[in-house]
Amino acid sequence: MHPLEEFAKVFGVGSSANGWTYSFWSGFGSCLAYFGAIGMAWRHLNCHAKGCWRLGRHPIAGGKYKVCHRHHPDITSRSVPVDELHAMHADHLKSK
Numbered sequence: 001m002h003p004l005e006e007f008a009k010v011f012g013v014g015s016s017a018n019g020w021t022y023s024f025w026s027g028f029g030s031c032l033a034y035f036g037a038i039g040m041a042w043r044h045l046n047c048h049a050k051g052c053w054r055l056g057r058h059p060i061a062g063g064k065y066k067v068c069h070r071h072h073p074d075i076t077s078r079s080v081p082v083d084e085l086h087a088m089h090a091d092h093l094k095s096k
C-alpha cells in the first residue's frame with residue numbers, strides 16, 4: 001500500500017486510490033476558488049490608483065474611491081503631528 005493511502009485511511013479521507021485523487025482535486029479546486037475570492041476582495045479593498053497594490057484606506061472624491069496614503073492628496077507623510085491632526089479635525093467639524 002502506498003504510504004499516502006495509509007495516511008489517508010487513518011484520517012478517513014477516501015479509502016481507494018480513486019477516492020484519494022478525487023478528494024485531492026476537489027480540495028485543490030475549492031482552494032483555487034478561495035484564492036479567487038481573496039483576489040476579488042483585494043481588488044475591492046486595494047488602492048484605486050492604477051497599478052497600486054496598497055490597501056486603500058483613505059476615501060477620496062467624497063468617498064467614491066479609496067486610495068492608499070501614498071495616493072491621497074491630503075496625506076503627505078505617514079505620520080502627522082498630533083496638533084496638525086487636531087487642527088484638521090477642527091476644520092472638518094467647521095465645514096460640516
Ligand SMILES: [Zn+2]
Binds near residue numbers: 052
Ligand atoms: Zn495607492
